[in-house]
Amino acid sequence: MIKQRVKKIQKALQRRNLDAVLITEPHNRRYLSGYTATDHGIQETTGVLLIPKKGKPWLLTDSRFVLQAEEEAQGFTVELYKKGLYALLKKLLPALNVRRLGFESHYFLHSSAGKLEEMAEKIKVELVPLLDLVERMRMIKTEEEIQQIKKSVLLNEQVFQSVHKTLAPGMTELEIALALEQTMRKMGAEGPSFETIVAFGSNAAKPHAVPTNRVLQDGEIVLVDMGLVLQGYCSDMTRTFVVGKPKKKFIQRLRVVRKAQLAGIKAIRAGALCRQVDQAARKVIADAGYGDFFGHSLGHGVGLAVHESPGLGPRNRKKLQAGMIVTIEPGIYLPNWGGIRLENMAVVREEDCEVLNQDTTGLDL
C-alpha cells in the first residue's frame, strides 16, 4: 500500500517536472512511509521525507528517532541529520541530482522557508511551493481505508455508550471527559483524535467548550464531542442529550438540528458542491429561526487527520468525490441557554452517501 502511494507521488512529481519533494506534514509523512512518530508541534519535527521522482525515498531524522524510523519506514533509506536538516540537504540534493524541489508551503514555517531558500540558492536548487500534493491523494479513501475508519467510528461509539450508561447528576464535565479518554485507551485506541469536549447547560453554547469542574444538574443538557485514533485513523462524533427529563424547548431544538443533519446527509453524493451540502442543512436551521446561531461550517473531511479536506462550508465551491469521508455536524448555540450539535460521519458514494455511525443516542427524541 505504502509502495503504491510513493509511486503515485513520484508520478505526480514527474508530471509537475519536479525532481523531488520534501514532506513535512506529519499525516502526509505517515501516509507515505508508515512512520508513526508524532511531532511536538511544527517547531519540533520527528523527521522529514525526501521523495525523489525515481528510486528509493528517504526519511531524514535525528538520533532520537532513528531506531523507530528504521523499524517502521519500510523501503525508505533512513538518514541522520547531525548538523541539522539543511546541512544534510545541501549534500543530499546535489548527490540525487535535484534541481527543482517541491516543499509543503502549508506546513513549512516562514522562518524555516528562509533557511531552506538560503541553502537552495547556494546549491542552485529551484524551490517550488506546493499546497496539497499529498492531501489531494489522502482526501479520496480506498475501501481498505474506509474499513479502518469504520472501525474507528464503531470503537468511538462503544466508548461513548459504555460511559453514557454511567452518567448521573453530580458528575463534572472534567470527570466525564476523563472517563471517555481513559476508556478509549483501555479499549485499544492510540488516544483521542482531539481534546474531548463535555459541556453542560450554558457551557454547551461554546462550540469548542473546554471541560470544567461544573457539576451536572438533573435535566441539564450534555454535549459530548469526541473522537479517537485507531491505527492512525480518526473518528469524530457529537451527541447532545439530557440526563433526566428533557424540557420541551430542548426537544424542539434538537429536532431542528437533527432535521438539518438529515438534510445535509441527503444532499451528499459525488458531484455535489461542498457548499450545497452546507446550504441544505443551514436552510433548515435558518427556516426554524436559528440562522444567527449556527456560526461554523457544516462539516469537514476525516482520515489520518481529524480535520482534513474537504470542508463543508458555505464558501467551498469544490465538488465532492466518491471515497471522501466527511462529518455532518449542524448546531444551534444560544448564549446563556446552551447549545445542541449532532455529528455523524459518512462516506461519499456515487449516488448518495453511507453514514458510518450506528449509535443513535439522543438523535431522535
Place this chain on the structure above:
Amino acid sequence: MIKQRVKKIQKALQRRNLDAVLITEPHNRRYLSGYTATDHGIQETTGVLLIPKKGKPWLLTDSRFVLQAEEEAQGFTVELYKKGLYALLKKLLPALNVRRLGFESHYFLHSSAGKLEEMAEKIKVELVPLLDLVERMRMIKTEEEIQQIKKSVLLNEQVFQSVHKTLAPGMTELEIALALEQTMRKMGAEGPSFETIVAFGSNAAKPHAVPTNRVLQDGEIVLVDMGLVLQGYCSDMTRTFVVGKPKKKFIQRLRVVRKAQLAGIKAIRAGALCRQVDQAARKVIADAGYGDFFGHSLGHGVGLAVHESPGLGPRNRKKLQAGMIVTIEPGIYLPNWGGIRLENMAVVREEDCEVLNQDTTGLDL
C-alpha cells in the same frame, strides 16, 4: 501581570519602530492575554492577538471561541473574523493606523505569509518578520512563575511516586503510561505536557520511545519520561530504574549518567554559556567511553511550553541568565541493551542554580 506583559511588548514595539504585532504562537498568546484555548495544530488556530504599540490590545477569533475569549482575555477587545483573519485585518489595520506590522516568522506558515503579504500590499502595510519578541521575555521567569513551575514539578513527582509504588513485572509500557496520565489528571493537572514515555529494556535505547504492549520482566530497565501542565506551566522529568534486582552493568552506567547530570548542574549559573553546561556533562559520558551513545542535547528551557529557549546544546553560544529554567537530562543509549536518562529541572541563579526536583527515585543507586 498580564497588563504589565502587554505594556512591556508595547514598549518593545515602540523601540523597534513597529505600529503593531500579530501574535500567532499559542504559548505567547496565552502569556500575553490569559486566553487558554489550545490550537489543533498550526493549521487550525483558536485566535490571534493584534497588539498595537499603544492602547487596548485585540484578540481576533472565530465564532466557536468568542465566549471563552471574552471570559478569559481581560482587557482585550475580542473581535470575530467571519470572513477570515485577513479580511478582518484589512479593515482593522488602517483603522488603527498601522503602517509597520510585526509577525511571528517562527510561527507563521509559508502559505499564510503569502496571504498576509498580499493583503498588506493592498493596504500599504510593511511587514516585519520577528523571531523571538515574546519568547525572549518568556525565557526569564518571574518569582511568581518560578513558584508555579515548582508546583508543576512537585505534582509531577507525586504522580510518579504514586504509580512507581504499584509497578511490578507483568505490566505493559502502555498500561503504566496510561496510569501516569490518568493520575496526573486526577491530581489536578490540565494534562501531560508531552506524550508520556515508558520504555522497558531495549526499548529504552530509543530516546523518544513510544509505549507498547511489551511486558515488564523482572530485573528489566524501566525508563519513564513524563511531565504535566498545571495552570499553564509545564514540568518534565525522567527516571530510569529497575523493577527487581539491577544488574551491575546497569548500576555502573546509571552512575555515569548521574555523574554527568551533577556536572551539568554544577556548571549552571548566570553568565555561563549554554554549550559549556552541555560540555560539562558530555565530558563525563565521553570519559566513561560512552561519547558515541549520547546523541541529543543536555537540556532545554521549560515554562508555558515544555520545550522552549534556551537549549543546552553543544552549539549554543548564548549565555544563561538568572530566572531561566532548564532541564538537565544526559543519557546513554545502547541499541539492543537499552538506555538510561536522568532529567531534573533547575532555575538559573546569579551564582549557581536551584534544582527544583525533590524526588530521587533511582538517581543514586
